[in-house]
Amino acid sequence: MKKTVLLVLVSLCFIVSFSAAAEEVTIDFWHAMGGHNLEVVNTLVEEFNSSQDQVEVKAQYTGSYNDTLTKTQSAVQTGTAPHIIQIYEIGTQMMLDSGIIMPIEDLGKEVAGDNSFDWDKFLVPVSNYYTMDGKLNSMPFNSSTPILYYDRDAFEEAGLDPNRPPQTFAELKEYARKLTIKNDDGTVERYGFTLGIVGWFVEQMVANQDATLVNNDNGRSARATASNLNEEAAVRFVKLWKEMVDEGIMLNPGRGWDGANQAFSSGRAAMLIESTSSVAGFTENAEAAGFELGTGFLPRPAAANRGGVIIGGASLWTIADHPEEELKATWEFLKWLSEEEQQVYWFENTGYFPVTKAAVEREMNNKFFAENPNYLTAFLQLLLSKKAVSTQGALIGTFPEVRQIVEESVEKTLEGNMTPQAAMDEAAERVNKSLKEYNQLNE
């Protein structure tokens, strides 16, 4: 008798625990946040998992943005795609055309039937980027823009006003000239300015002059069919780049971010343009190296219209091909991520912008911006940006390729094989070809 009771109890236990486990929906989340940010993502996910017992999110680091996109492509073809993927901003058009996504606004409103969610809670420049056909397509997640960083002590040394960073292209050049220190034997001790060869900077400089990267309103009113890379805005910037490198007042650290960062951190260059997500790193480094860090808006040609910066970084996309129950759980997690608490945590630990108005307001009330003026620079530049298609950002199906093309053209210019105009003409032609092929496949 006792045995029977025990058996029944044990089996009951099993059934209860089993059914409890079955109730918990598992959500796969692939992201590209490595290093320190990986821990921040994991902390957020753990917090969400322990805050309730219906949804279990499994976060997985899938390599770089590019690797994540590649892995998603193969996963989709084998039917093993995750629920949420983090895709860089330049993958937006490709995701829209992929036919595998569910716009986040549809997910919230229709699938989850969530009427309480405030769709206007996001910062306007951020939601503008990810809004197509009048609805938000992906959940803004990590956002950043470029700003100018400089060594305030070096400014004073060179007789420049540290409270007045260069605002125009002409000033940038003039300042860099004054900041450059040359040794007696002709080698450069310190360069005035440095910039890694990254296509993103060209895109931002074009937007900052209120110009578009591609036709059809930056690909927003219709598919882009032609590139504007060979027009004045882009060519002017590449020309400045070349002139400064040729003059020996700007260090060319090669492609990518690391070289320029090292040069600025080690005092080899007095100014640089980099992502706002590096504010914390540079501040720390400046303290260690014993100089004061200054930040400013991106310079632009005196004659150009005031445009602004485009939001960079990445957003979270939902893959549609999952059972309704899992999609609802996906929404719960995404909604939770956009809450004030999580946004503030994310911002303070990674340096990426919080993407909601409430989080910014709270940081202001906490005097965060008063104590960290370099973050204020980043925010003001973003919020003062003109609301236009130029700063909304281009939609290009083959954006990753376009970036590479731009980088190659900049390299060709800097090496002296081609004039800026000729290099950008070639770039534009290659981009046009790439657009044509893409459009053919995605009509």
Added chain:
Amino acid sequence: MQKLNYRSHSLVPYLLLSPTFIVLLLFLYWPSINSVFLSLFKQAPFGRKRIFVGIQNYINLFQDPAYLNSLLRSTLFIIFTITIGLVFSLLLAVILNQNLKGIKFYRVIFFIPYAISPTVAGSLWVFLLNPVAGQVNYLLDLAFNIQVNWLTNSFFAFLAIIIATVWKNMGFNIIFFLAGLQAIPDSVYESAKIDGAGAITIFKDITIPLLSPTTFYLIIMNIIFSVFESFGIVDIMTQGGPADSTNIVIYKLYREMFINFRPGIAAAQSVILLALVIIVTIFHFKYGANNVHYQ
């Protein structure tokens, strides 16, 4: 009964071969056939749409100056890495072939670069060649007061990946040269010495010809190494740049597939690459083999 047994035995070789054959079929032949098939299409990202284009991908490739430039770069890259690599390895192998105390330790040291991963090798060279903090520029500055922009200048970047690849593969070459050297019997050397041959003559007329089977094998292996395995080093050190100067075919192929998401044209490139390697190998077997002397 006897006959039946015989028959069942005749299946055994096939049975024993089948694991190898299955692996080859799944991981070598099937993907190869598949890439030929893929190369006839244009495909949208995520495989949503596929258009049959026949040999258009191939035509486009051969009309693309960037691709032709990449082929030329790769050819130069292969010729330089193999020539420099084999000459250096042979010299080092001769030095390492002596009966010295602790020689095994030195041999191991020279083999280490081959054992580390291309990513680590690439990163090491990026550190060494760093224009500001790198040891190479520091020494150049001390000795000649010059600073070289190793990875931001087309010429030097090309040189840098050649140096890194040669360094990386040297261990493999040295091991095979060492084995080859030790297979040459002392009696040959002794009789040469008795005939009054000098060190250089011995090296030129005895060592090199008798090593030719090893050299022959190493040339083919090095072609394969520098065509396919240099990818890691290029990816870490230069990413094909600056201005496409190090964009060798295998790296271009990777970018076409994994950054530009064009499986069709990437497959066409891999088919061309496969064909070229086969052709070079056949030529080498046909004409190179005449110069090989077996004992």
